[in-house]
Amino acid sequence: MSRSGNDFILRPEQLSAYQRDGYLVLEDVVTEAELGAIEPTFQRFIEGRVPGMGRDFCDMSGPYGRAFEDFNLVNAVLPRVYDPSLVGNVFEQRASSIARQLMGADATLDYDQFLAKRPRRPGAVFAWHQDLGYWPTGTPDTRTVTCSLALDDATPANGCLQVVPGSHREPRLRAHRPSAWSTSPELREEAHTLTVELGPNDAVVSLPVKRGSISVHDERIVHGSPGNGTSGWRRTYVVAHRSRATVDYERSIGFTHSHNDVISWKTHLQALEPTAAHAGS
Numbered sequence: 476m477s478r479s480g481n482d483f484i485l486r487p488e489q490l491s492a493y494q495r496d497g498y499l500v501l502e503d504v505v506t507e508a509e510l511g512a513i514e515p516t517f518q519r520f521i522e523g524r525v526p527g528m529g530r531d532f533c534d535m536s537g538p539y540g541r542a543f544e545d546f547n548l549v550n551a552v553l554p555r556v557y558d559p560s561l562v563g564n565v566f567e568q569r570a571s572s573i574a575r576q577l578m579g580a581d582a583t584l585d586y587d588q589f590l591a592k593r594p595r596r597p598g599a600v601f602a603w604h605q606d607l608g609y610w611p612t613g614t615p616d617t618r619t620v621t622c623s624l625a626l627d628d629a630t631p632a633n634g635c636l637q638v639v640p641g642s643h644r645e646p647r648l649r650a651h652r653p654s655a656w657s658t659s660p661e662l663r664e665e666a667h668t669l670t671v672e673l674g675p676n677d678a679v680v681s682l683p684v685k686r687g688s689i690s691v692h693d694e695r696i697v698h699g700s701p702g703n704g705t706s707g708w709r710r711t712y713v714v715a716h717r718s719r720a721t722v723d724y725e726r727s728i729g730f731t732h733s734h735n736d737v738i739s740w741k742t743h744l745q746a747l748e749p750t751a752a753h754a755g756s
Contacts, residue, residue: 478504481568485576493577497643497696501573502688505624509565510687516558517626517712520551521591528557530734535590536600536702539734547599547702551589553733561587566624567714573691574620574716581719582620586732588713592634597702599634599709602670605642606694606715608651609669611730616718619694625684626710633709634700636682636690639673643695671697 574582
């Protein structure tokens with residue numbers, strides 16, 4: 476594997492490993508100088524200095540409405556929408572190159588996300604889930620490649636990503652339920668997150684990732700992450716790709732991945748009534 480301009484070239488064995496295991500860790504995708512160009516914008520979002528985001532700025536480990544100082548897992552969804560200067564940055568371009576190699580030439584950027592686990596926050600937990608559990612039903616093509624760039628070294632101590640290898644090849648999606656923070660499971664109005672239970676035979680693998688490197692995962696793999704027990708932040712920049720047909724379908728029904736969306740659609744969690752509203756995904 477190597478950088479070639481704004482492309483990142485994968486080896487054949489990495490392509491096959493992704494299909495087999497549902498994840499990869501790729502080293503040195505973004506240089507220190509390139510990170511330096513991205514970091515100030517990331518910090519503006521994570522510090523809550525971008526106005527007008529509504530529920531797109533929230534705590535992914537707890538309920539909507541939590542005071543910012545109480546956030547454990549700071550979440551800024553769709554930063555490229557709120558700050559178009561991010562569009563086409565070097566990480567987006569390299570992630571798109573990786574996605575095209577792993578899922579085909581029709582790979583299209585679907586959404587982006589900034590995440591940060593605050594220091595000494597054992598509650599900064601990302602619940603076990605499969606990304607497909609958040610999607611509307613009826614999508615014509617569920618191929619995806621999600622790239623997560625480490626802005627800090629991600630370690631088991633500060634809550635790095637954990638996966639269940641091969642779980643993306645299970646024939647059925649696992650049963651998801653709303654997080655413990657939600658008291659209205661039909662609409663998930665109090666909290667966004669879903670969760671699944673691990674089985675006795677699930678072998679969990681931690682994925683340490685150093686600053687400037689990335690993890691890549693498939694939408695069906697079971698994954699999550701524990702809290703941050705260290706004195707430093709654990710910051711991550713996520714870019715997710717779907718097929719062009721899937722992105723077009725999502726947008727045609729008003730599904731943008733914004734937590735501010737108020738629309739009617741059926742999810743893999745439940746079927747909503749035609750008049751029901753659902754906030755985000």
